[in-house]
Amino acid sequence: MNPTQFKTPILGTLLLLAACGTNPQRGTTLETRTGTLQWPDVAAGASLEESSRDVAVLVAIEDYTFLPDVPGAVQNAEDWKTFLKSNLGINQIYTLYNQDASREEVLKFAQRAAQQAGPGSRVWFVFVGHGAPSAAGEGLLVGMDAQQTPDSLNTRSAPQNEITAALAASNAEVVMVLDACFSGRDSSGAQLAKGTQPVVPVVAASVAANVTVLSAAQATEFAGALPNAERPAFSYLLLGAMRGWADDGDGALSANEAIAWTRDQLRHVPGRTQTPTLAGKPQLVLTRGAREADPGISELMRGNPLVTEQDDARHDSGKGVSLVLPPGWYLHSSVPADYWEESLTTTAEFYDANSDSKINMHVMRYGADKFVANVNVMNDSMGAQGGTMIQQQALELADGRSALYQRWRMPTPDGDVRSAVAFYVKHGDDMWILLSSTDLERADWLLRVNREVWGSLLFY
Known part of the structure; x- marks a missing residue:
């Protein structure tokens, strides 16, 4: 010093x-050097190559029946819907929001999307909500009606490996975006249910050859919101990355580029450690033709x-x-x-x-x-x-x-x-x-x- x-x-x-x-x-x-904080619109029009044969399933649970809410989850999913439809040209998009997002419905529409997607197309599966560890050591996508007990979390949530297996049965390429953590904690770090313990999701260690998983955080961390905004950070930032914010200049955004850029932005958030992870194909191209410049996200992330x-x-x-x-x-x-x-x-x-x-x-x-x-x-x-x-x-x-x-x-x-x-x-x-x-x-x-x-x- x-x-x-x-x-x-x-x-x-x-x-x-x-x-x-x-x-x-x-x-x-x-009064700020950058003026009033305004997060850019990630659903607005962008110049991208279309993927009209793709199928998408968007699951967002903002209003849990028994668990803490996830503010902004539905807005993030709606932005993904607009982006996928307007910018990638995807017509078949299933949305499961709040009370529609039970364990059974999530699994049913994952299977339906896999059946509809043919060779050369892609299945997009986006989940924004709570995650938790199961008693068997699996990652759970917590259903809308899960209660604050380990048993209820196990029975009323969709095991990540079941959803992944259903999607992988398709002949299409599968991209899973999971804006949830598997530490069994909410966005403030509080436990969802007493007795739950952080575990590494099984799917993080091994995924099918046609599956790429982009997750919001490591198993021992919790996924938080954007600074000064009630919106889950990871799914928002990843969508921005796909608009071109993370592109290295060649117009083709790989999964690795997207996760690395998103990880870097989250490092700017004071007082929080959130490390997005990637399993599957790091070189898989998520979008092509996106050249929108980074609008200064790192400054916004600092507050x-x-x-x-x-x-x-x-x-x-x-x-x-x-x-x-x-x-x-x-x-x-x-x-x-x-x-x-x-x-x-x-x-x-x-x-x-x-x-x-x-x-x-x-x-x-x-x-x-x-x-x-x-x-x-x-x-x-x-x-x-x-x-x-x-x-x-x-x-x-x-x-x-x-x-x-x-x-x-x-x-x-x-x-x-x-x-x-x-x-x-x-x-x-x-x-x-x-x-x-x-x-x-x-x-x-x-x-x-x-x-x-x-x-x-x-x-x-």
């Missing part, structure tokens, strides 16, 4: 880095890159941290939480509307394993700038984690002296460095504010 990186935050503008929100709450005024004039509220940093700001404080600016420069980044800057006091947050990637060494480097940096530590103690945060607290006297370029406060917190592999500053006369006030702010700091 380069100690000079701290000179500007402490001596210059003294910007204080605090856990900020890329997910602003109600009542905020937002609002710059936010100003934000009311006090609970702020989600997008990387597993939230806090409550005291009245009168507002978010000044932020950068994506997954943006790292020399292992250290300014994540956000908060200001008090009634003074020049500031709160800041730095995030150091993979810094937790060198916690003491990094604290010492910071101490050396602040000391080199003329700072004097006047207090140090261990504190306990709201979630029971410990933090190291320091109070400093820091000189400024104009000869004044300011009070600075530093907190150091471990979070997974990362290290959070929280800094704040005000004039000496307000030092006691700032200490109370810091205890209020950092006392609300929650890791989840």
Whole structure:
């Protein structure tokens, strides 16, 4: 770490880095470098070669009878329907939404599509909903009426290997898109049913020669939504990839290109690990002739890159941290939480509307394993700038984690002296460095504010 990186935050503008929100709450005024966040229309017209002999089955369960809902599932499926019909010219498309998507119906229409597709054509099977592991160690596509018990999940869900076998019986090429995870968890990470355990779906290890499966996540992960939008991320991004966003320039999008691009976009989502997987034919061409340019999805995946004039509220940093700001404080600016420069980044800057006091947050990637060494480097940096530590103690945060607290006297370029406060917190592999500053006369006030702010700091 380069100690000079701290000179500007402490001596210059003294910007204080605090856990900020890329997910602003109600009542905020937002201005971003990219304007208002708008996810592109993935169903709009595109220049593609048609595949009119293909058959498609689209299954989307947004409104489960007994399980948590999957917001946006039907909209994603409708976009797939429009895209397949209008852009690929597919006329035979079966849709099973919500209460129509029982185990029996899903299997029946998978069999019907396989029977209708002839040699040289393709069967598209898209599922957007919950997935779960079965007692036998198989991946399950959870039916609309499955209840929150392991037995019900087993009996009222469609085993992935049964659906795959039904589709593979066709003489056609089969493309399966599964926007579901098999960890038995919903999009927030909560278990669908107590007693379920993550397993690797059997189909992921071996598929029939005419089947290619593109899945939303690895077996131990959960499939989440787009940032700032209630839509499952994987099926949306994959559809965008097929429009040309993922193409390498030759106009022919392979399954491998699509999954690699989608995987890269999901890496931009702060605080979530979701790794799409591919089984089958990596070189299978999904679409031809699509040359639509990537509309800047990686920036959208990070959330609002710059936010100003934000009311006090609970702020989600997008990387597993939230806090409550005291009245009168507002978010000044932020950068994506997954943006790292020399292992250290300014994540956000908060200001008090009634003074020049500031709160800041730095995030150091993979810094937790060198916690003491990094604290010492910071101490050396602040000391080199003329700072004097006047207090140090261990504190306990709201979630029971410990933090190291320091109070400093820091000189400024104009000869004044300011009070600075530093907190150091471990979070997974990362290290959070929280800094704040005000004039000496307000030092006691700032200490109370810091205890209020950092006392609300929650890791989840």
